[in-house]
Amino acid sequence: MAVAAVTAVTLGLGVTLGGTALADRGASGSSTPVVTRAALDPSLVAGRGAAVGFAEQEAENAATNGTIIGPDRTAYTLPAEASGRKAVKLTPGQHVEFTLPRAANAITVRYSIPDAPGGGGITAPLTVTVNGGAKKAMTLTSQYAWLYNQYPFSNDPNADLLHPDWWITECSCVPAATTPAPAITKPFRPNHFYDEQRLLLGKTYRPGDRVRLTAPAGSGAAWTVIDLLDSELVGAPHVRPVAANVLAFGADPLGRRDSASAFDKAIAFARRTHLKVYIPPGTYQVNRHIIVDDVTIEGAGSWYTIIKGHEVALGTPAPDGSVHTGVGFYGKDASAGGSHDVHLSGFAIEGDVRERIDTDQVNGVGGAMSDSTIEGLHIRHTKVGMWFDGPMTNLRITGNVIVDQIADGLNFHTAVTNSVVADNFVRNSGDDGLAMWSEKTANAGNTFDHNTVQTPVLANGIAVYGGTDTTISNNLVADPIREGSAIQVGSRFGAEAFTGHLRIIDNTTARAGTYELNWNIGLGAIWFYALEKDIDADIQVTGDHFLDNTYNAIMLVSDWPVKDLYSITNVHFKDIRVDGTGTSVVSARVAGSASFENVDARNVGAVGVNNCGTFHFTPAGSEFSLTDLGGNDGGGATGPWLAPWELPNTITCDDRPPVVAPPAPSPW
Template sequence: MPVTPLPPRRPLRRGLSASLSLIVAAAGALVAVAVSAPDAFAAGVPAPSPVGISGRGATVPFTEQEAEYAATNGTLIGPDRLYGHLPSEASGRQAVTLDATGEYVEFTLTAPANAMTFRYSLPDNSAGTGRDADLDVLVNGSRLKSVPVTSKYGWYYGGYPFNNNPGDTNPHHFYDEARTMFGSTLPAGSKVRLQVSSTSASPSFTVDLADFEQVAAKIEKPSGALDVVTDFGADPTGATDSTAKIQAAVDAGKAQGRTVYIPQGTFTVRDHIVVDRVTVTGAGPWYSVLTGRDPSDRSKAVGVYGKYAAQGGSRNVVLKNFAIIGDIREREDNDQVNAIGGAMSDSTVDNVWLQHTKCGAWMDGPMDNFTLKNSRILDQTADGVNFHMGVTNSTVTNTFVRNTGDDGLAMWAENIPNVKNKFTFNTVILPILANNIVTYGGKDITLSDNVMSDTVTNGGGLHVANRYPGVNSGQGTAVSGTTTAARNTLIRTGNSDYNWQFGVGAVWFSGLNEALDATINVTDSEILDSSYAAIMNIEGATRGLHFDHVRIDGAGTYALQIQAPGTASFSNVTATHLGQSNPIHNCIGSGFQITRGSGNSGWYADPPVCTGTWPAPKWTNGGVPGDGTPPDDPPTDPPSDPTVNLAKGRPVSESSHTDVYGASKAVDGDANTYWESANNSFPQSVTVDLGAAKEIKRVVLELPPSSAWATRTQTLSVLGSTDNDTYTTLKPSAQYTFAPSSGNTVTVPLPGTATRYLRVLITANTGWPAAQLSEVEAYTG
């Protein structure tokens, strides 16, 4: 069959603008549904939610409710995934529009709450400067308050890096979020209504969802801390500029070795607060807020920054328990108007709320050992987080990201290597441009236990690539070592690229700068209702892909979209509900070599299809996280067979190993092979990921058969965890004798605590100066 010429490649988003058109591959394939839904419940099409997936993504403090399933006399819009259409940027690609006085969306609380964040869109004004209005909040039919809403932080036009001119093409970035506290705790069952009181300021109000939570009381000043208000005169009303006074407090905190406390209040900050060797903490992100922007120099705005690497960088910084809510209404990549930035080694950002800045955190290395955790990043004009060049051993974890103007979580090894960074247990929703999670270059990167959903355009859910300037092997910045993408859930990810004019896969790989030639392991993951292909490679070549235990349930087009040479292996990969009868699009032919292991179904065809046109996608709004039961039947976790070894063949890690005796040999089902740690270096451990929390009641440990190995005693304990972070002791340390008379096998009874990550910790061995195990077996009975 003839090879379809590849359209011109997508321009660089960082530094090269392009004239963008609203032509997408699926144009005309789906028309947005607009159905009047007076006083209706569950008006929307059921679609899986990315919030609250057990064991994956961020653990959030709120309960989310979608407007399309609430009581309303408004108009349902969607489902629709076409770029530039209002519902395409809504969670689940559906929302409710209110366009008359008295129209409402009403949510019924399922748990007590004293606060609400709601996501909404107002139409832009003719000048592109946005409009301000209010929505009323009613509780059980009585008006509680009005909440200001605005379109000033949305509505971009034209080509990258975009503008605020409504006369230009490609309107997008429609939604924003507002938060409010109720003043008291509302019990479960309370009805909270968002209602239009007037259409004079805005002709319509579109409500996407509401997040309800119980906000804890404010955090009091730590003992011995410096107070930016009482000790340095910062203004908690926001009426005057507090930049210099907060900077003075931070400098004094560093000099005196004391914590700096930001009490309850809204503080105007018009430039960077520079931090180094200091802890800055607030009363909580609902109480302590930094905001502001220089009134004349628009390149200066609120932000907390480490010193740049050229200045020696900062280290030993802790930022926690406050919010940075900025006033950035445009995208100007040359301006450092991010909430957090600079270089911060050996530092932690914890429980912060970042909103309305350019990027939540743009970290410029070299820097090492930085962690951002337990935070919310909302409504950015560019990336949520970017580890930009020379960031090593750093992590973003348990963080909720929604509505970024570019990549949600990104690593970009521009000119300086990024090494051993991790994005784990995050929820990343609705990047308006580009990807949910991506690494551009990088060595030994981990992207695991995340939830990604609702990619809008020009990107996919999970992306690994040698793309963008400075990413190449000559500088050691290309993808290298092992990239681990494990236990991720992707929902409605991937979408159309308006430059390429075809779909981008939910999981995709690119060798644009040079061939992507490394070990990339995608394991124990699910790709649900992908907007186009489930898996895709493009540009250059991609070698070293390995897929194991991956479930594809719903893809708008293909299971595999192959557009460049390479190699990939597939084991235990299943695909159902594909938009095309042939599951593979491949015009490369034998240039892409597929190795098929066991346990595969639904995704392979020989020959694949090679068409001259790209098919319109077929979207199901289906695919359920977990066990795959349909949307109207809540997923259940069937009980485990007590006789089945749950550890066999599961992912495994180790503290060390010697020679060829890696930890995988301890779960391969063969007692003749074994794991052995480094010599003379106790303690040592091996950790098995069981894939889901199970009530483990016994662990069986084996050494090679008695014909080969003599008696030895190992001192060991068994630990368990549900998140691979906090471990509890399931069986205290004791001596266990492995004797030929008992088959060199010992059984360790356990209390049946729910455990996903099972760890055997060994501190001594009478038979060899190292830890040794040929099998670790786990049973629920």
Template sequence: MTPPPPPPRPGRILRRSLSASLALALTALAAATTLVVAGAPPAAAAAAVPAPSPLNVPGRGATVPFKEHEAEYAATNGTLIGPNRLYGSLPSEASGRQAVTLDAVGEYVEFTLTAPANAMTFRYSLPDNAAGTGRDASIDVRVNGTQLKSVPVTSKYGWYYGGYPFNNNPGDTNPHHFYDETRTMFGSTLPTGTKVRLQVSSTAQSSTFTIDLADFEQVAAPIGKPAGALDVVSDFGADPTGAADSTAKIQAAVDAGRTQGREVYIPQGTFKVQDHIIVDKVTLRGAGPWYSVLTGRHPTERHKAVGVYGKYAFQGGSSNVTLRDFAIIGDIRERIDDDQVNAIGGSLSDSVVDNLWLQHTKCGAWLTGPMNNFTMKNTRILDQTADGVNFHYGVTNSTVTNTFVRNSGDDGLAMWAENIPNVNNKFTFNTVILPILANNIVTYGGKDITISDNVMADTITNGGGLHIANRYPGVNSGRGTAVSGTHTAARNTLIRTGNNDYNWKFGVGAVWFSGLNEPIQGATINVTDTEILDSSYAAIHLIEGASNGLNFNRVKIDGAGTYALQIQSPGRATFTDVVATNIAQSNPIHNCVGAGFQITRGSGNSGWYADPPACTGVWPDPVWTNGGVPGGGGPGGPTDPPGPTDPPEETGNLAQGRAVTASSHVDVYGAGNAVDGNPNTYWESRNNAFPQSLTVDLGSAKSVKRVVLKLPPQAAWATRTQTLSVLGSTDNATYNTLKASAGYTFNPSSGNTATVTLPGTSARYLRLAFTDNTGWPAAQLSEVEAYTS
């Protein structure tokens, strides 16, 4: 069951990404592949530009159970692609920004084991099909030249298009999120030195298959049922074959475990689960994440899918829950932020998640407080459509540690103090790689936060490696949710982090700070004992309002595609023992705010300071060296793909996150609720005071052809008709009527949504002028969305 949001200010199910991304043109990528072997292949050759690995940083990051092998360093007769960091290109989303493409029968990538292994996970990309629904194929696994098995592969969990929140329409712009992962067991332990080959045998289903990497590990035997535990199969009749829906039976087992004070055991098998399992005061454990798998999605109600959730705080919350030793592998193929299709969710105080495998859901874990004392550890989170983990809405004294995150669709690990403070949370000893959008690790607001001993690598677009910010709705000092207290960012390593933001059209730094909602002040932010390696653009970056209280101590910057420091907002910072080398620009600082940014220099600094700094009207092209090796594929380099460097016309909802004003509002129902991307929050004008209006600044003139208006979707919002007109302006002074006044009906049975078509007249400011509402004596709107098509 998907719980309703708590009144009167419901927590958002999913936040908006950093900004709606726009794409570079994508060079042609062919379709998927069926793979097996035929005859003797051509001789193999190793390839690639050396690049630092995020899994080779002593003492930092997650301790993982596998040995990783990059395809570009393996034996292959395929084609090396990359290195390249240009968003929208296939190598830009590969680990190390390089991979190998196979496009003919007999082509292969062959890995030589460096440790015994009985299982493999490999990361790959198949092209989309013409309908945008993906295609299926298979790949042959050969061991020392002998065929072992064919493993199914698919592109149905990749390939998104358009602007945020994206779609599956190949006719749209901005293709991205190309890669997926699959796993298989060999049936026996292969010794060190064994050659494991992935090879093409047929191109009937597709013409190309791209291999990024393979992770090899020794999986232990299944864990037996603990003494006294309830068994979801033998005691409650759940189906381990996955043929029948086991949702109700597992839920019954969990409920019995709570009332009887007994653990609940998921034995070896694949269990179809088509809705949330609600847990409270219970331990749910499996035979191991390679053996006990929960999977599934409701066949018709697509907002229902497998997940293990605590009760929400407004329902009393859940506590004393342990989830361990199983996998949740979902079937989420799109991003719809209102759908609660996360692997772990709800409120889970005094609870532990340990040794789970979370894949193909929307978020690995979206925890909605208020809640306290939650720990996630020893977990793998792969191939999400949105965040890996998000501590949202009053999460305190909670930790994510020793967790591996790869290929999240949004922030890898995030804390978002929306309206209720996040306090004393920690992200420690995690490895976060390849977030497709936004940041590797971020905290939006919060008090006394620790982000330490992590490794972050390969940010794709619209974000950096580490971000500390007063950003996103509900983050401000008035609610006590702004950045405050002491933030500790210690002993982190960042590799190839930061990337271009195609709304701003300049780079985001590897470590960056933002005071967008209000200045960061009264807080202490200590960045210590940190390595910032081969940054895609700047190493350290300030933007959007002032950021004060920054202290950089014992920081190594080795390689930056543009600057060591990119200063675009005021602030104050101290630098001690900060050493920068291999900075692409001859002047290592970009600063156009002058004395507004105050630098205090301690001892031991070198390589990052200049007086005067650079202040130019043109952002330089980055120079990427892949760890100091020339020819790393920067713009204009030999591996640069053809095509434009400017994004196409903006798509997606143009109004979301934009500046908005209203003629009036009541209580907490302010105008910002109408552009926050959450249909459960709403703007309401003063009662009995028509006419009323809401005005959105789109940032620049747009040819808007369609406006979508929403009210909260709950049935309690009974059918009503609002009478309104739509006006447009280029200067916020003179307004012209784009749509004459008419009545628009909002019916909860059809989503409480109304669409207004417009002639496409160019306007920067859109104004909705309300004169009547049959359901309430005020104007009401939960979302206004503007589109150019």
């Protein structure tokens, strides 16, 4: 990929200009609740994504006397990181009010408040009332938000460049090679603004009741941004009368003392007596890994059983390079044979990770677990929600919620086989939401199915880096923020080659395709990237819907230094819907080929196929060829998206076409 000089201005933090102040529509209670999924009409994503127990309501659709910010998809801004790219900003004394669409006794609030001037976060109150009744207090925090600077980021808003020798898009330069060194606007590249809090309301409220969130007049936060409210009806706590109850082994449900050793004793007893471990309602302090093998651990439900820990600095680095430990449930290391028959369910894991240190094993769940299940966990504030290092096989991960991570939501890293990740909900990951990374040894036979991934701050919603016989199906991915796509198929990061087949079936993406800083171009909602090897496995992309694409729907690309080494072939698109592109339906910046059958597109902002090939612009045409297998209909202002004159390899290269904002998606 050619890296051209960039003249983009530094992207500043702040509220989108032109926000709309709304009159308060909530006092009469007449506002009609608008329920969405990933900020979309649920009918547009029926049958796709995770089956969740909550109803999502975007703040911009609620009654408020605050100010709507957005829409904006520019990285490093508050609207860009909001679900649907809009939110509501409250100043002290203002509120936003949601009308419940169905019975609920619990809420989750996704919000942002300012950082402390020197970093490290602040706390601020939020008042919750229902129907104007008794006040409940939530304490919001920005201690787990607000990262700055270049990867792997800093908590210091006043920090100088972490990598002065790296290309800096905003100033079109490599600072270390520039005399005098250019100044950067501080804070530089602020990001990861949002966090969320859960609250049990204490009783069940009816449809039509009004939940008001108020930034109180005495708030120490200059502003509070509310992105959305999730409301749900939480059932009674699960009880397991006959079990190794952790209380019997000295665990403290009030969280005043560390309960790790009590958990260890309960697990050892359960294994000897063939019982399950039960963790009753409470908040338990655990400040290290709990090693699990051949054991079932059940909580009372993720709203009731909370396992919470501090990040603890190690006196000397661990053999794996970790310099910290923290709360997490880990299978044994694969080098020790891994763990088997582990079953975790019904509890929350809350970490204390505020910085990204890639060598640290401070993940919610980790290690190697074969023939195991993980179900109904709620994980937040860890580095990665779940990170697995194989060899391991037959792991099933279902019905979990993973939010507010510093890095990935979940990663199958190395030699994970015949495993399934289904019906999980991931929001606000600091890297890929869901990933399969075949580093050193290939993953094989794995499936990501019916998951929802929203607002990954960096990188992709779902990423597959190499591997064999992989299926990505029926997922919903929305609002990737920067330097990534909704779905990426990448030969990169030292991954083993793609072999066998790759099936990408019946997924829906929304508002995807971000701005790539180094290349200064927009990415596709689905992005094939041949950086280190050819991509030539049997790849079928079938039945997917790409909605409201910021740039391209489909991108196939290599990198400039290797553009004559690697190609992408054997990719087949069939029964695809593309509803709205800022630029093209297909952008090809690589050698290779792909076929298209029954790919229907509308509201296409630029020429349907932006074909640059490998930028040699030969008389024979582009080095990338498209095959029309029929039924490819629709287009935009420039005509049919796949026109005969574009076939098979007409050069239509526009390196940076103007972006036309597409209309909101609608029923096909």
